[in-house]
Amino acid sequence: MVYKREFIVKGGWGGEGCVSFRREKRAPFGGPDGGDGGGGGNVVIKADSNLVDLKLLSRKKEFAAEDGHRGESSRKRGKRGEDLVMSVPVGTTVFSGAKSGQETLLADLTASGEEVVAAKGGRGGLGNARFATSVNQAPETAGKGQPGGKRYVVLEVKLITDICIIGAPSSGKSTLLSAISRARPEIADYPFTTRQPVLGVVSDGRRDFVVAEIPGLVAGAHRGKGLGNEFLRHAERTRLLIYLLDGSSPTVIDDLGTLDKEIASYKDLAHKPKMVAVNKMDLLAVQARLPQIKEHFTRLDVPVFYISALSGRGVLELTRKAMETAEQAGRDEKTISQSQITIFRPKPRK
Ligand SMILES: Nc1nc2c(ncn2[C@@H]2O[C@H](COP(=O)(O)OP(=O)(O)OP(=O)(O)O)[C@@H](O)[C@H]2O)c(=O)[nH]1
Ligand SMILES: [Mg+2]
Numbered sequence: 001m002v003y004k005r006e007f008i009v010k011g012g013w014g015g016e017g018c019v020s021f022r023r024e025k026r027a028p029f030g031g032p033d034g035g036d037g038g039g040g041g042n043v044v045i046k047a048d049s050n051l052v053d054l055k056l057l058s059r060k061k062e063f064a065a066e067d068g069h070r071g072e073s074s075r076k077r078g079k080r081g082e083d084l085v086m087s088v089p090v091g092t093t094v095f096s097g098a099k100s101g102q103e104t105l106l107a108d109l110t111a112s113g114e115e116v117v118a119a120k121g122g123r124g125g126l127g128n129a130r131f132a133t134s135v136n137q138a139p140e141t142a143g144k145g146q147p148g149g150k151r152y153v154v155l156e157v158k159l160i161t162d163i164c165i166i167g168a169p170s171s172g173k174s175t176l177l178s179a180i181s182r183a184r185p186e187i188a189d190y191p192f193t194t195r196q197p198v199l200g201v202v203s204d205g206r207r208d209f210v211v212a213e214i215p216g217l218v219a220g221a222h223r224g225k226g227l228g229n230e231f232l233r234h235a236e237r238t239r240l241l242i243y244l245l246d247g248s249s250p251t252v253i254d255d256l257g258t259l260d261k262e263i264a265s266y267k268d269l270a271h272k273p274k275m276v277a278v279n280k281m282d283l284l285a286v287q288a289r290l291p292q293i294k295e296h297f298t299r300l301d302v303p304v305f306y307i308s309a310l311s312g313r314g315v316l317e318l319t320r321k322a323m324e325t326a327e328q329a330g331r332d333e334k335t336i337s338q339s340q341i342t343i344f345r346p347k348p349r350k
Pocket of ligand 1: 168169170171173174175186187188189190191192194195216279280281283307310311
């Protein structure tokens with residue numbers, strides 16, 4: 001799981017211009033006809049919704065696009081160098097900067113297919129055909145290609161999701177995600193089966209919502225227990241948190257407190273909209289304890305659902321409410337961000 005990478009990107013060199021003269025049977029001393037060199041390729045960073053981390057990018061320290069090709073005779077321009085396209089997850093921020101940490105934001109790739117040119121290819125040199133003048137009708141000179149741009153970039157991934165399912169190991173997060181989306185994470189009865197976030201998509205018929213399963217959180221995750229809490233970075237840009245509790249846990253009521261403590265200790269997650277789902281209601285032992293569980297949970301001021309991710313009971317209601325809440329949270333975000341925009345209009349000159 002690689003969520004941060006730093007490296008150098010380099011645009012390709014422009015190709016050299018060509019020195020050439022027309023030599024034909026009927027025109028033995030034809031004019032200069034050397035074509036321009038092709039431009040160097042760009043290094044492009046592009047968001048791909050199928051990815052969740054940066055491990056596809058190899059461990060290289062430097063990524064360079066292809067150089068442009070030399071110009072050719074008959075004024076033929078050299079082939080442009082191929083772009084080097086680096087695929088990254090949606091939610092990758094691209095910083096440009098010195099190694100010292102003085103970084104400036106180049107792009108925040110928030111939608112699949114969005115891209116940014118991180119390093120431009122150099123221009124190709126001019127062929128000698130371009131240097132012909134009335135005084136010098138047979139120039140022997142051609143331009144050299146320019147070097148491509150070079151930049152130090154830092155990539156950081158914070159996935160963009162609508163809904164994050166958070167819970168203790170084995171609470172049923174993968175089972176729930178499989179029940180509501182086409183995602184097929186591994187499901188098993190040992191803890192930490194899921195070791196990196198998994199994304200799925202649910203739809204209410206009008207729009208799609210991206211749902212993420214975040215690897216299991218245990219008490220002390222913020223101090224590095226279990227898999228730690230670094231995955232919560234992916235909950236920073238979600239609109240709704242679903243706390244999934246294992247109804248068969250003897251400490252189900254305390255489990256909620258444990259989760260909430262971990263969430264509260266991580267940056268701004270405390271203020272996110274939340275929902276609670278008590279899972280595994282198909283088990284008789286859980287049903288027997290339901291009145292006791294309910295008695296406690298009805299006092300909470302967040303919506304609580306009693307579900308079985310396995311049998312599907314209550315899952316539809318939970319999903320519906322989650323999509324509704326995420327959509328509302330999205331609308332609220334927009335009104336906040338719009339109201340913060342100040343528009344400066346230049347005053348007309350007198
Ligand atoms: N009876 C019952 N078992 C369930 C239910 N949901 C999940 N399980 C079981 O609980 C175990 C753990 O399920 P997972 O979906 O892998 O749980 P998880 O929260 O993704 O676990 P990690 O990825 O390890 O954190 C599996 O054996 C599931 O079959 C449910 O609603 N009822
Ligand atoms: Mg899982």
